[in-house]
Amino acid sequence: MIYPTRRAIYLLLLGAPMALALGLVRPEYWLVAPGWIAVILACILVDAMAGANPRHIALDAQFPHQVGVGDPFDLTLAARGSRLPPRAELALALDERLAAGGRFAENLYRSADGTALATSLRLSAARRGQALVEALWLRWAGPLGLVWKQRKFAIGRAISVLPSLRAVAEEGSRLFQRDSWFGLRQQRLRGEGTEFEALADYQPGMDRRSIDWTASARHVRLLAKEYRVERDNRVVLAIDAGRTMAEPVDGMPRVDRAVSAALLLAYAGLKLGDRISLYSFAAKPLALTPAYMHTQDFPALQRAASLIDYAHVESNFTLALASLSAQLNRRSLVIIFTEFTDATSADLMIRAARRMVSKHRLLFVVVKDEEVEAEERRRPESAADITRANVAAAMLRDRQLVIARLQRLGADVIEVPADAMGAGVVEAYLGIKRKGSL
Secondary structure (H helix, E strand, C coil), rough: CCEECCHHHHHHCCCHHHHHHHHHHHHHHHHHHHHHHHHHHHHHHHHHHCCCCCHCCEEECCCEEECCCCCCCEEEEEEECCCCCCCCEEEEECCCCCEEEEEEEEEECCCCCCCCCEEEEEEEECEEEEEEEEEEEEEEECCCCCCCEEEEEEEEEEEEEECHHHHHHHHHHHHHHCCCCCCCCCCCCCCEEEEEEEECCCCCCCCCCEEHHHHHHHHHCCEEEEEECCCCEEEEEEEEEHHHHHHEEEEEHHHHHHHHHHHHHHHHHHCCCCCEEEECCCCCCECCCCCCHHHHHHHHHHHHHHCCCCCCCCHHHHHHHHHHHHHHHEEEEEEEEEECCCCCCHHHHHHHHHHHHHCCCCEEEEEHHHHHHHHHHCCCCCHHHHHHHHHHHHHHHHHHHHHHHHHHHEEEEEEECHHHHHHHHHHHHHHHHCCCCC
C-alpha cells in the first residue's frame, strides 16, 4: 500500500490559495497554480517509485512458544529486502495479555551492514492463557517524504502463557541452600522435627534440652536425643479463583501470584517427601488433583495449575471447604490462597474454617495490600484525601479483624508482600514442619 504523507497533502493544498491570489492580482498567471499541483504530483510519483518496494520486503518474527506469566521475554523482528530505508515504523496487533489495548508501536532502524531493519521488543504477559500475535504493519517514508509505503504481515501465532516457574528455579534453590538441614538426597533426616530417631553422643553446639539425663547417667557420658523430620504429610494447596483474586496487584492478578507461590511450595514439598495436591474453587469446587509425592510428578501439578481460570463470581467458601474436607481421609495441612476485603464478606469463610480446623491444620495466605496502606499513611492535602484515608483505615481494621478471628480459631495466617509471596509461604510451611505441629 502506498499513500501520501501529510507533507504531500499540505503542498497540494498550497496550490489553492496560490491560484486564488494569482486570479485576483495577475489573472494571466493562473496556470502557475495547476503547474504547481502537477509538479507535486510528479514528485509524489517519483517518490513512490524510488526506494524500497513493499513487495520485496520479508519479515522474520521470532518469539517463544510459551512463557511464564509475569516473566519478560523478547520478541525479535527483522525486515529484510533490497534498498531498505534508514528507519521504519511498525505497529503490532497482539493479545491484550501482552500489551495494553492490544496494540504496540515501535521504530525499526537499519543495521550497520544495511541488510535488515531490526528491533527486539521486551514484553511480558499479564495473564495466563493463549496470547495471539495477530499481525504487523510496517511503513516507511519515501526519499522525498511525500508518500508512505506500507505492508501488512500476517503472523497468526499464539504464545502459551503458563504459570511462572522462575520462582521455583530461583527461590527454590535459594531456600534449600539456606535450610540445608532438609537436604536434597533421599536419606533419613535427623536433627530437627519431633519424631525420635536415636541417641547420640552430645556434641558442643547441640541443644542442651535434647540431653537425655537418664540415659547419660546409665552410660556415664552425655547422650542427646536425635529427632527426624516428619515426612509423608498430606499438603493441599487450595487456590481461590474468585472475583477478588482476579483483581491485579502490581500489574499481575492475585490468582497468578498464588499459582506461582503454590508451585514453589509444591516443589519444596515434593523434595521433602510430602504428598502434594492442588485444589481450586470459586462459586463451586473446580478441581482436586491426586496426592503426588515424587518430584517427577511436578509437571502434572504445573499442568493442573495452568488450567485454573479467572472467575468473576464470588467464592463459596462453605461449599469449597466442605467438599474438600469430605475428600480428605487423614489429617492434612490445607494452605488456602485467598483474599478478603471486609469482615462481613469474610464471615462465611470464617464459619467454614471453624468446621474444618478441628480436623486439619489450616494456613491462610493473603497478599498485603500495600496500595491501601500507602493511602492510609499518605499526608492528606484536601477533604477528598481525608475521606480516602479514613476508608483505607477502615478497610485495614476489618482486614486485621478477620485475621484475628481466624487465628483465634487455631488457623495460621500470613500476610506477605506480592513479590515475596512464594518465599513467605515456603517459610511458613518449613516452620510448621520444624515444629512437627501438623
